[in-house]
Amino acid sequence: MKYEGVIFDLDGVLCHTDAFHYQAWKQAAEEAGIYFDEKINDRLRGVSRMECMEIILEKDPERMTEKQKRDFADRKNGIYRKLLKNMGPEDVSEDVSFTLMYLKSAGIKLAVGSSSKNAGYILERLGLDDLFDQVTDGNDIRNSKPDPEVFLKAAEGLGLLPKQCLVVEDARAGVDAAAAGGFECAGIGDAAAYRKTTWSLKRVSDILML
Numbered sequence: 001m002k003y004e005g006v007i008f009d010l011d012g013v014l015c016h017t018d019a020f021h022y023q024a025w026k027q028a029a030e031e032a033g034i035y036f037d038e039k040i041n042d043r044l045r046g047v048s049r050m051e052c053m054e055i056i057l058e059k060d061p062e063r064m065t066e067k068q069k070r071d072f073a074d075r076k077n078g079i080y081r082k083l084l085k086n087m088g089p090e091d092v093s094e095d096v097s098f099t100l101m102y103l104k105s106a107g108i109k110l111a112v113g114s115s116s117k118n119a120g121y122i123l124e125r126l127g128l129d130d131l132f133d134q135v136t137d138g139n140d141i142r143n144s145k146p147d148p149e150v151f152l153k154a155a156e157g158l159g160l161l162p163k164q165c166l167v168v169e170d171a172r173a174g175v176d177a178a179a180a181g182g183f184e185c186a187g188i189g190d191a192a193a194y195r196k197t198t199w200s201l202k203r204v205s206d207i208l209m210l
């Protein structure tokens, strides 16, 4: 690999929490009488919790006060955290596990760059909390993706420059963030077909060829 470090997005790359996010937003929305569907959920990938609120309320932005928005987001997070208890090391795919072990043994520095404030907890549930040299998440940043802050801080934590690192992302907002920070970016899923993606991946282990 030509990179000295790899910065992985968490949700959608190292693991899949989409269904839990969906269930939690859906339940909180139903309780509050707000419409929510999978299409809206798809637009929430890589986006911070409070920015998700703006998307959910975009048809009726005046509907809630700031306090009500925070309460709604807290309610969603409570439901989401309970669902995360269902996750365990078996939720890391063999492909992801192999990739992480291979890179680690090759001496490549490894980081997580996630918008999620639950990243630490998720990594713990997955049994991956000791593996990374740097974890930068939603608790460490002021501006979330597409702002490059999360990746710039992760690279800094690794002691590397953006051009020395590869970012791996599943969300367009994340690819935009990587590009804005001067990183090359490998896109998987939704991000694979995005024009700003440097490399398109079918599976995470494809990065081992770069």
Ligand code: B16
Pocket: 009, 010, 011, 012, 021, 044, 045, 046, 047, 048, 049, 052, 077, 113, 114, 115, 116, 117, 118, 119, 138, 171
């Ligand atoms: P939380 P990533 C993102 O994580 C998710 O893709 C996005 O759907 C979620 O809204 C965001 O984290 C915030 O998550 O509510 O747990 O703080 O893809 O950047 O790892």
Ligand code: MG
Pocket: 009, 010, 011, 012, 013, 045, 046, 169, 170, 171, 174
């Ligand atoms: Mg993601």
